[in-house]
Amino acid sequence: MQEKRDLENILTDLDEAEKTDLLHVWRIAGSVDEPGRVDTKRIDSIKAGLIAGMIDARADKSPTKNVRSIRLLHAVVPISRFSMALAASVVLLAVAYLTWYRPVVVTALPGQYASVVLDDGTEVQLNSGASLKYNRGWGATRRVRLQGEAFFDVAHTDEPFQIQTFNAVVTVYGTRFNVRAWESGQDPRTDVFLERGSVSLKSVSSPDEPVMLVPGDSRSVSGTGLVSEKSVGGMADTDWLRHDFEFRNDPLSEVLKEVERRFGTQIRTPGLSIEEIRITGSIKEPPTAESLLSDLTGMLNFAYRETSGGFELYHRSGQ
Amino acid sequence: MTPVTRSNSSHHPLKRLDIGEKQDDLVRRLRRSDPSAFSEIFDALHAPVLRYVQRILRDEDESYDVLQDVFSKLWEGRKDLNVHSSLKALIYRMARNRALNVLRKNDRMVAQSEIEAFPEVSDPSPSAEAFFSMDQLSERISGWIAALPPRRAEAFVLSRYHDLSADEISNLMNLSKRTVETHILHALRDLRAQLNKFESTDRND
Numbered sequence A: 001m002q003e004k005r006d007l008e009n010i011l012t013d014l015d016e017a018e019k020t021d022l023l024h025v026w027r028i029a030g031s032v033d034e035p036g037r038v039d040t041k042r043i044d045s046i047k048a049g050l051i052a053g054m055i056d057a058r059a060d061k062s063p064t065k066n067v068r069s070i071r072l073l074h075a076v077v078p079i080s081r082f083s084m085a086l087a088a089s090v091v092l093l094a095v096a097y098l099t100w101y102r103p104v105v106v107t108a109l110p111g112q113y114a115s116v117v118l119d120d121g122t123e124v125q126l127n128s129g130a131s132l133k134y135n136r137g138w139g140a141t142r143r144v145r146l147q148g149e150a151f152f153d154v155a156h157t158d159e160p161f162q163i164q165t166f167n168a169v170v171t172v173y174g175t176r177f178n179v180r181a182w183e184s185g186q187d188p189r190t191d192v193f194l195e196r197g198s199v200s201l202k203s204v205s206s207p208d209e210p211v212m213l214v215p216g217d218s219r220s221v222s223g224t225g226l227v228s229e230k231s232v233g234g235m236a237d238t239d240w241l242r243h244d245f246e247f248r249n250d251p252l253s254e255v256l257k258e259v260e261r262r263f264g265t266q267i268r269t270p271g272l273s274i275e276e277i278r279i280t281g282s283i284k285e286p287p288t289a290e291s292l293l294s295d296l297t298g299m300l301n302f303a304y305r306e307t308s309g310g311f312e313l314y315h316r317s318g319q
Numbered sequence B: 001m002t003p004v005t006r007s008n009s010s011h012h013p014l015k016r017l018d019i020g021e022k023q024d025d026l027v028r029r030l031r032r033s034d035p036s037a038f039s040e041i042f043d044a045l046h047a048p049v050l051r052y053v054q055r056i057l058r059d060e061d062e063s064y065d066v067l068q069d070v071f072s073k074l075w076e077g078r079k080d081l082n083v084h085s086s087l088k089a090l091i092y093r094m095a096r097n098r099a100l101n102v103l104r105k106n107d108r109m110v111a112q113s114e115i116e117a118f119p120e121v122s123d124p125s126p127s128a129e130a131f132f133s134m135d136q137l138s139e140r141i142s143g144w145i146a147a148l149p150p151r152r153a154e155a156f157v158l159s160r161y162h163d164l165s166a167d168e169i170s171n172l173m174n175l176s177k178r179t180v181e182t183h184i185l186h187a188l189r190d191l192r193a194q195l196n197k198f199e200s201t202d203r204n205d
Helices: A002-011 A016-029 A040-055 A090-100 A252-263 A289-299 B023-031 B035-057 B060-076 B087-106 B134-147 B150-162 B166-173 B177-202
Strands: A103-107 A114-117 A123-126 A131-135 A142-153 A161-164 A168-172 A176-182 A189-196 A199-203 A211-213 A218-221 A245-251 A266-268 A278-283 A302-306 A310-315
Touching: A002 A016, A002 B166, A002 B177, A016 B134, A016 B177, A040 B035, A040 B060, A103 A114, A103 A123, A123 A131, A168 A176, A168 A189, A189 A199, A189 B060, A199 A218, A245 A252, A252 A266, A252 A278, A252 A289, A278 A289, A289 A302, A289 A310, B023 B035, B023 B087, B035 B060, B035 B087, B035 B150, B060 B087, B087 B166, B134 B150, B134 B177, B150 B166, B150 B177, B166 B177
Parallel strands: A142 A161, A266 A310
Antiparallel strands: A103 A131, A114 A123, A123 A142, A131 A142, A142 A176, A161 A168, A168 A199, A176 A189, A189 A218, A199 A211, A245 A278, A302 A310
């Protein structure tokens, strides 16, 4: 059994006396009962529910049913009369090529969201400020370029699907996941959170092998190009799809930037040095920038006031 | 939150249904949407996974939800199943991730720290008991394990009671294999120290 070999490995450098002792401890420890009850009725009902769900072909739970409004905002779509252009001469063929392979850019403006369905049926939802660029008419690989944050539901085909960010390549094998890649700011990195299926993550600048993710994993490619085994600081989660606002050990400056993008406003912090501040928290569906700022400043020692362009943070005095 | 309760029977080691050898076959059948494969996997793993999640969450209700979520997602993603280490480790990993997520969701402000994996079992004060019984010892051992630093306890528990290999544990906890082995070694040493103390105070010769 693997475990025996593991135990041997662990005890291998010890002297005989200690080895015997610890083996004895190991054996005795086996008498311990794991705390916790297993309610068999509940288990049976869970199992029955799962099996019943298999019969229903549409067993999917997509986040779209929780998202209240997603609007496609701004898409540059080429004139798709390529099929006619293909008919005649080389010149026409060249024109056709250019039209067919013209890049499409989909952008979610600050304060809004966008969604798009790609040629292969892949659905992408873009968070505020993000943009997705791809060429109509896939080549050998389906490839898009992402700036910002988006959630992907990739259609299952034989060709791999690739997402390029400013410093990483995410390769996809038919699945649902979140990619977050903001290039500017204090801590530029690409975060990937995998909800289901399988993806690999690779740094553009490093020769290392791609890292495979399993559902539930979060991995990051940092500014220096390292793929970290555990996520660094904030993780790409999918709260934003439900319009929640979440941050995990993120620099305050980044969080404020996200607020700016989410609500299309401007937040200034004159005279405050906030570079060292990191915060963790989660706020459900903040309806306005103001309510979010009220929560945020409540956590810190700041206060906020409205300005002509948006908001301004300042120190609470006397504390 | 309802606290996790101990089960009634004492020495009744965790039933370990091994899916090890049949794993490749199970994965293949699962990818082909074979419900009986899913059933076998569920039967083999629901109890240990549930207990592991209960350790993390210390809440019975939520643990069942997590369990359901994990197996539901497993079925949903069956076609894309890409098992690198072991199916069991993958399921544990999904369970761990989800349980940690629940922990974070429940506390609006959660420190970026390790999970408090184990409920505190108050160490019963050594009384003048003459006999050294397995029941007592089991309880004590539980308490000693609970008193270990969280990562050490988790590595040890996963190894001893969940039959996960050091490789699988390292994958699950995001640690190197070396670190996992060290944790287990230290756990054994700590337990031995406690055991020695227990045996010497117990013998009131």
